[in-house]
Amino acid sequence: MPPVTAFEADRWMDSDEHPTGRGRSFRGLMNPALEAPRRFLRFARTSPGLLSIISTILVLAILAAGGAMVYSSENRQSQLNTLVTRTEPLSDAAQELFNSLSVADSVATTSFLRKSTSDTATKDYDAAMTSASSAIIRATSGIDDIESREMALVLQIQNSLPDYLQLMSKAQTHDRLRNPVGASYLTQASTLMQNTMLPAARELYSRTSEEVSAQQAKLSAPLWFPLSGIVAAIIMLVIAQFWLAALTNRRLNIGYVAATGLMLFALVWASTSAALTWHAGNQNVQGTVRPLEQLTAVRISVQQSRTQEALGLIQRDYGKDRQQKFSDSMADIDSKLEALRKQVSHPERIDTAREALRSWDESHARMVSELQNGRYTEALAAALDTKVKKDPNGKGIQDGRGPGDPGEDTSDYTIVDDEMQELISSIRAELRDILVESRSAAGRVTNLVLALTVLSALCVIGGTRPRLQEFL
Template sequence: MRPSGGVLSGPAGTLLHYRRTRLRNPATEASRKAAVEDDAADVPEDTRDHWLDEVTSDEEQHRRGMLARIINTFAVPYLWFRRVFVFLVTTPGKLVGISVILSMAIFAAGYSMSQSSSERQSELDVLLTTTEPMSYAAHNLYTSLSLADTIATTGFVQAGVESAGTRARYSAAIDRAMVSATESAAGISFSDRDTLQLIADIERKIPVYTGLVETARMNNRIGNPVGVAYMAEASSLMRDDILPAAARLFNLTSSDVRDQQSRLTRPQWVPLSGLLAAVLFLVVAQWLLWRMTRRRLNRGFLVATALMLIAIAWVSASNFGTWQAGTRGFEEASMPWDSLTASRIQAQQARTSETLALVRRQSVADSNVSFEATTEAVTVALDDFEQAEGHNPNASGTNRTQIAEARASLADWEAAHRRFTDAMNNGNYPEAVRLATTTTLVPGSPATSAAAYDRLDGALSRLIADARSSMRAFISDGLAATQLVSTAVLLLSVLAIIAVWIGMRPRLQEYL
């Protein structure tokens, strides 16, 4: 019921009075809100009830997300690192750490030496099967071209048509030169453009030379004097253009052989120092182990040290053998090889000059000067070969016989050349032709220039072949010294690692 005056009574009036009083009393409402906020402050942020979602910036969310990812990323590694560090500061941890460090050092040293020895063995094999044969092909090219020019000039002097034997020797020399040029090019990489261009120039000029020789022969058969001019032009082309290019090719390939041989026979200082460092680590580790366990010697560590010392001794012996065979021996063999080749070419050119003087019927004064230089060069080359043979314990009596034959032939050639010069100066042309072209020896008569030269050239050719065999033998000895080094060092290193862990095992069991 509503009483008079609009005032309610009973419960309804009481509720209305409470609401009006609450609205009319701001202090009470403020205190209530403060109490609610205090209660909410005690509740975690992610469990509060909100009338509206709080708005946060994207930058703040990104910052919190990056921090969380960083923490999540490094939390587990940090935990593992902390556990490992805590373990390593203990005595068992120190023992395990020493074993791991030793294992890594030994394996690194052994693997490095194994790889270095394997690469050296492979490169020595390439030197023996590719580089040296390429140099020998360049040598054959050089000597064959010079020999062809000498034979062609000598055959041109012979009366009438040259003999079938002379023609066959000339053709064989040209064929051998062309084959040797191809073999030389086969062993050269495509990046070496200069050397390939050098070979191409030689191959392009050889047909020009043979064409001039054939033209000279044709004019000589029909009695045309212009044949002399063609032969002189052919010989000039050979000696001024083709032979210098062939000599340059021979020098380049010979230098490659010497450089590779010198580089591959040096001691392996860096890998060897790694093995020495591994032994030093083993000694230091045994001292640390004695300090921690009060036991002076560890069998496993002693075995590992012995294995590494065996590896060092093996590698040192291999390096010494390679150096002995590849450096000293190779140098002793390569010196006469180069000097004999140069002197043989010089002798062939002197023989050509001698014959050309006969063809042109000119003064032999210039040829005498070159002849004296040639005889001196041949004498020096024979001395070099004889000296190298004196240092070679495997020197054979055959080489000494060939040296004696070469010296005798050189003396006969000098005597025959003096008679040839006298005949030319006195105008005795038939005698000069006989001395320059006759190769048969009449019993009781002195040797002709042609016969003495043929004997000298044959002796020099055999000595060059022996020198090359000696060089290849020294290279083979260097290659043999590297056999099994790679596998043996790696195997010894693995066994040393196993010995380290076996030796450490009893010490670790004391703490289990």
């Protein structure tokens, strides 16, 4: 047997009596983690532990309710900002395009009857076409989806505009040369405007206006989910106060009472603001968006009636069908103006427009009578609301407008159109003010609710701390 060396004699000190030492080390690391739930449960069974847990839950519930309200309010404020900066300006551009095209066609057609005022008529026509071109650019920049129906309508108008300008340019050239063919070009241009461009502009305006109405109605709906969160936080605070009173034999906890009061104030403020916004939103749709649509439609009808009247006079063809169509249009415009009287903030403008409309209808009847009797000069004077004097031979001579500049159009039609334009501008300004105020109101609700919820959470912490100290 070989001798045992000193090295081999000490090997027992290096032997591993626990082959699972690594496993024991792992359990040693895991034991605190496994023990933590048990310690927490033991802590939760004590009064300080239960009080700490409940106060933590209350703080989280209050902050969650406030955070939900703040998030929803900021989201609504962002949507209102989009409505103010993009949707409403797009609708405004569509409305301006609709009006400008109609005005351009009406001015261009009427200018053929005003041989002595071609310069003024040309300026009005150029101004209307410039406004229409600017509105097309604004509408195009406000549409995000190039595949949308709105973009297709804008492109349709944009593509038809050069053809209209070309036809109208030929009509004006031949009119200056006193060539009868100018009336034919004028009729073609007006037909293109009435049958293609104006219907597209009308649909574009209708779509954008409906979008404004839909967004405004949506943004005026109450924020039910955040409001329910605040209600839930208040209920939890009340229950916690009863529990705390039973635990500590004290009826009131100043911190919890203050937190409940702050949350109640936040609930009342947010609820009142939501109710007022919802009511105001419905009133605004009734008082601005819809009257604006109706006034725009009435103004276009007025301008189209003027265009048809001028075309009939230029073509010297005013049969029963055309006269009946004009009479129906006048009756329809008058009934719509009467219905709008109670919906606008300036009903006196409606009264002025209706009075001028009746006077225009009477002038039109005189025009038709004179035209049917072969007295074209007198018919022209009746249509343009000018004075007529007789020459020695008994023929009518157009004598301008008397005291005013012959180039100034102060006819009954112009009065009606001006009143409609003023009403539209006034309601548009009201709509803009309402939208801006709604955006500001949403910001005020956000800031106040955020401040109240943070203070309420601090009050809960402040009310819990003295009770915890009693157990230490």
